[in-house]
Amino acid sequence: SVESVQKSLYFRLSLLLLLSCRKTHGITFRIQISVKELLDTDVLLKLLFHLPVNYPSTLPDISVNSDQLTRAQCTDVKDKLLEQAKNHLSEPMVHSLILWIQQHLKYVIKESATVCNEKTTLSKGTSTEDGIWMLLLHLDHMRAKAKYVKTVEKWATDLRLTGRLMFMGKIILILLQGDRSNIKEYLILQKTSKVDVDSSGKKCKEKMISVLCETKVQSQQKRFQTFEVKEYSTLDELQKEFETAGLATLFSDFVPPLLK
The missing domain is CATH 3.10.110.10 (Ubiquitin Conjugating Enzyme)
Structure with a gap:
């Protein structure tokens, strides 16, 4: 409790x-x-x-x-606290x-x-903003699921982001890939828009969201071609989705701890 x-x-x-x-x-x-x-x-x-x-x-x-x-x-901890x-x-x-x-x-x-x-590891003269970036988010819950999902799909489409909105039991993950500036814009929308409803049914902003990882997509990792909403019956199915995209380490580092 x-x-x-x-x-x-x-x-x-x-x-x-x-x-x-x-x-x-x-x-x-x-x-x-x-x-x-x-x-x-x-x-x-x-x-x-x-x-x-x-x-x-x-x-x-x-x-x-x-x-x-x-x-x-320490600076990163401070920045994350200010974001929260x-x-x-x-x-x-x-x-x-x-x-x-x-x-x-x-x-x-x-x-x-x-x-x-x-x-x-980036080559000299190459900006960290170059290339495709990836963002993994964890949502605590969705009360107005249908509306919430539709909104996330629209944001991803408008910002030309690909990836997955993944449901497995009580776990809700959003995995996005695209230009870093567009990913930053998505985060702003996610945190400032009234995307869900509270326990009384009133529209509210998302307050129970965690940024698990934000990193550059590596050469060995698969680039998603579309944004899809998927539901998984077991943890193994969810793990296979990550492994197929070359994201086994991302899964092992961040997903199992959510089950504790």
């Missing part, structure tokens, strides 16, 4: 609050999070949040430090951000390493 997750979080966090309550400067506090069982070693994240006076209508300023992570990785914060604009978000990074730190670090490796 949500309550048990929250209690577990509080028991596993080492929480330090340094408050400075000033009407003209807002509130600043630091939280130390010990992330367990997600990496080979525990990672102590030192997060500094500054909540401006008009928070949560305005995003907080976030600073990330860790002795176990590189400066670049945009999904919670106008509502209290710090606790949600802490929960999110505890659950996704492993994937943020893996993605950071992937991008770093690509930058070092």
